[in-house]
Amino acid sequence: MTRCAITECRDYTEKELDSALLRIIENTEFPEVNGKTVLVKPNILSDAPREKAITTDSRALSALLRYIREKGASKIIVGDSPGTQTGKLSARLSGIEEAIRENGAVLSDFREENRVHSIDGLNLPMASALDEADIVLSFAKFKTHQLMSATGSVKNMFGTIPGLNKSPLHFRYRTPESFAAFLMKIYQECHVDYAFIDAVIGMEGPGPGSGTPRHIGLLMGSANGYALDRAEAMIMGYASVPLIETAEKIQPGISEASFPLLHPSSLIIKDYIRIGEGKKGTFRSLVIGTVLNFFRRSSTDSRPRPSFDISKCKACSRCVNVCPAKALKIADGHVVFEKKKCIKCYCCHEMCPFDAIKIK
Ligand code: SF4
Ligand code: SF4
Structure with a gap:
């Protein structure tokens, strides 16, 4: 092995x-x-x-x-x-x-x-x-x-x-x-x-x-x-x-x-902030988070969409360029999100250098 x-x-x-x-x-x-x-x-x-x-x-x-x-x-x-x-x-x-x-x-x-x-x-x-x-x-x-x-x-x-x-x-x-x-x-x-x-x-x-x-x-x-x-x-x-x-x-x-x-x-870190949990947790949050993640993964629709904080957006277009679903564009000096097109790949979130995108 x-x-x-x-x-x-x-x-x-x-x-x-x-x-x-x-x-x-x-x-x-x-x-x-x-x-x-x-x-x-x-x-x-x-x-x-x-x-x-x-x-x-x-x-x-x-x-x-x-x-x-x-x-x-x-x-x-x-x-x-x-x-x-x-x-x-x-x-x-x-x-x-x-x-x-x-x-x-x-x-x-x-x-x-x-x-x-x-x-x-x-x-x-x-x-x-x-x-x-x-x-x-x-x-x-x-x-x-x-x-x-x-x-x-x-x-x-x-x-x-x-x-x-x-x-x-x-x-x-x-x-x-x-x-x-x-x-x-x-x-x-x-x-x-x-x-x-x-x-x-x-x-x-x-x-x-x-x-x-x-x-x-x-x-x-x-x-x-x-x-x-x-x-x-x-x-x-x-x-x-x-x-x-x-x-x-x-x-x-x-x-x-x-x-x-x-x-x-x-070596398990019980209070590690995992995806889908959102805050430092206890053992209880570990269990809840695991269950939530299981259901999120079982149904594509239940996964959250990104949300955009236009006050932080610098209109750099990185998210626009990376979005595979063409759900984003720049207008009036900030990003504009067409929700219906989003496939929840989270590429935009990965690319934003200004912390303007959240997944909740
Ligand atoms: S990557 Fe971030 S800062 Fe750049 S356009 Fe998108 S949301 Fe705005
Ligand atoms: S999650 Fe993916 S599809 Fe949705 S807006 Fe971001 S990059 Fe586009």
């Missing part, structure tokens, strides 16, 4: 990160990187300062790049392509660009460097670095996610599809379950060899772009991304999340692993 390593990592100091990383690698099936081209896919949802916990922390990424370089990788590529991207991928504010430069890696903008793959009857552009790499690593951030309850190492690889090419896919795969099944296909197409989750500082509340940073103090890694994501969801206090529920239906046992270090059942 694949091993899934969860270990304490109290902060982002080099000493703490290097020793946590080594414990994880020594206790799991980390691939041999000597002489290989390695692609690392962090979460660069937006070029936000790392304090906001929106991106994989650049110091954690730096620790991994350093390790790979020291182990003799011939080339290291780091890349992503967030849906908000309008120009060339920028990773400056997040510190990721510096981490890449310092460790002799190269940055790949998937929007400029991609090739068409055939998936689920669709011709989809995907990062060409996937073809070049011998080893593919996912490095996600420990975060809640409005549509999928939690985002992790499997969902992270959705970012190999460049920019706004992702939007129509939300229209095609509208429910969390159908989207989860599609994410599985993307993950498989990426041939991910190993996955990490940066859980030193995670995000709770309305993730993945508008939640609140929260200290978790963990670093996690496994060759089995499903096991890793299941462990993350368990630590957040979810009884289940759509990705794992769907994956287990399609391939029973896919998320099973052994835990040589810490076990997620001993």
